[in-house]
Amino acid sequence: MKTRLLFSLLLTASTAASALTLPAPDRPGDSLIGNPPHEVKYVAAKHEDTLIDIAVNFRLGQDHIVLANPYVDRWLPREGTQVRIPSSFLLPNAPREGIVVNLPEMRIYYYADAGRVVTYAIGIGREDNWKTPLGKTKITGKTDKPSWTPPPSIIAEHLADGDVLDPYYPPGPNNPLGLYAFKLGIPGYLIHSTNVVNGIGMRVSHGCMRMYPADIEQFFPMVKVGTTVNIVNQSIKVGWYHDTLYMEVYPELEETPATYEQRLHTALNLIEQANGGKMPVIKGSVLKAAVEKATGIPVAIYERPTQTPPVVQSQAAPAK
Numbered sequence: 001m002k003t004r005l006l007f008s009l010l011l012t013a014s015t016a017a018s019a020l021t022l023p024a025p026d027r028p029g030d031s032l033i034g035n036p037p038h039e040v041k042y043v044a045a046k047h048e049d050t051l052i053d054i055a056v057n058f059r060l061g062q063d064h065i066v067l068a069n070p071y072v073d074r075w076l077p078r079e080g081t082q083v084r085i086p087s088s089f090l091l092p093n094a095p096r097e098g099i100v101v102n103l104p105e106m107r108i109y110y111y112a113d114a115g116r117v118v119t120y121a122i123g124i125g126r127e128d129n130w131k132t133p134l135g136k137t138k139i140t141g142k143t144d145k146p147s148w149t150p151p152p153s154i155i156a157e158h159l160a161d162g163d164v165l166d167p168y169y170p171p172g173p174n175n176p177l178g179l180y181a182f183k184l185g186i187p188g189y190l191i192h193s194t195n196v197v198n199g200i201g202m203r204v205s206h207g208c209m210r211m212y213p214a215d216i217e218q219f220f221p222m223v224k225v226g227t228t229v230n231i232v233n234q235s236i237k238v239g240w241y242h243d244t245l246y247m248e249v250y251p252e253l254e255e256t257p258a259t260y261e262q263r264l265h266t267a268l269n270l271i272e273q274a275n276g277g278k279m280p281v282i283k284g285s286v287l288k289a290a291v292e293k294a295t296g297i298p299v300a301i302y303e304r305p306t307q308t309p310p311v312v313q314s315q316a317a318p319a320k
Contacts, residue, residue: 061201
């Protein structure tokens, strides 16, 4: 109870706590972190707010907050509109170690130790020739106050759009890499901060992963050189919270489209895997809605039947 209350306070005081440092699942086999999904978090939009302003305030990704609020206007939510703030997350289906990046949800999970998971929204590479690569790598270097020399390919792209880049950007707040950067084992790719915060939670970079400046300021001292980084593509996640099975769905990446039937097949495989290799009986309409509606919110799809203890009948005492 104290842990959940602490998380709620951290989420509310978003300007003071930019990252979500959450307790790891407390039951073997569980995969959900954050508030229990039935404890829904809403904030009232102010007159001048857009959904993007609210996303930045709560360090959420732009696409994530839009998915979670499908009936709210992105640019004019109107004063007093209740905006849902995603506050629970299923862990990706990957080893729970080091850094795991799930591209479809545009989020980092960092397994700080056995009891904590730190998670951040990120921006990722565009869907054209600048995709963020998949695969396993590691942090090979850390740079405080990096400089940036744009490569010829990026200079040429900007020039074609009528934008002239400087040949060199010294360290400082105007540097596109921000004040902190992690070098990956994949040549040319970084995890770095950005001065364009509206791009967090969108596909706008040249392949690097961008973080909110306040987030990476916290993240930078936590992570050691040599930390593993596992970049995955999981638009559908399935996992338990106590006796309830949840599904969390995001749109597919543009370069890996899938039909409804393919997504359903993926979901069924994940459900079977999460349930110890056995397919539970799930109502078809519930499963269909969960697969079709990519909200980025964990949705309950199945509940384990309550185990009723057997009744032990006492034997009558033998007649004397």
